[in-house]
Amino acid sequence: MTQSERGLTVVEILVALVILGIGLLVLAGGSVVVTRDLTRSGLATVSNARAQAKLDELMAVAASTSPRCGSANFVSSVSATTINKITLSWNITPVAGAQRTISVYTSYRLPGNRSHADTLTALIGC
Secondary structure, eight states, X not given: OOTTSOOOXXXXXXXXXXXXXXXHHHHHHHHHHHHHHHHHHHHXXXXXXXXXXXXXXXXXXXXXXXXXXXXXXXXXXSSOEEETTEEEEXXXXXXXXXXXXXXXXXXXXXXXXXXXXXXXXXXXXX
């Protein structure tokens, strides 16, 4: 072979393919992590929005009567409700008094059969 007939050897091509394959596997693994995190953050956003909406609703019900907190609808949830994979319940304590604590609980399933729960709490004057 003369010096003008230079090219790549089979070994060089195989090494390049192995390096390319490893790089593609790293990229694929990274995309799995990103997809999992996006799913989790999306569920957390929807869950927190529902908890805030329920808290706002309960505060509006409490303010709608005179004296405040006297509405028959201003009570703790009897059972949890599930809408689109997010479970919501709430508790109002104490049952009577000048100040009440509203706690809104949300929970949802994450990929991998794991679950996550959050609590949103507010104090209101009655």
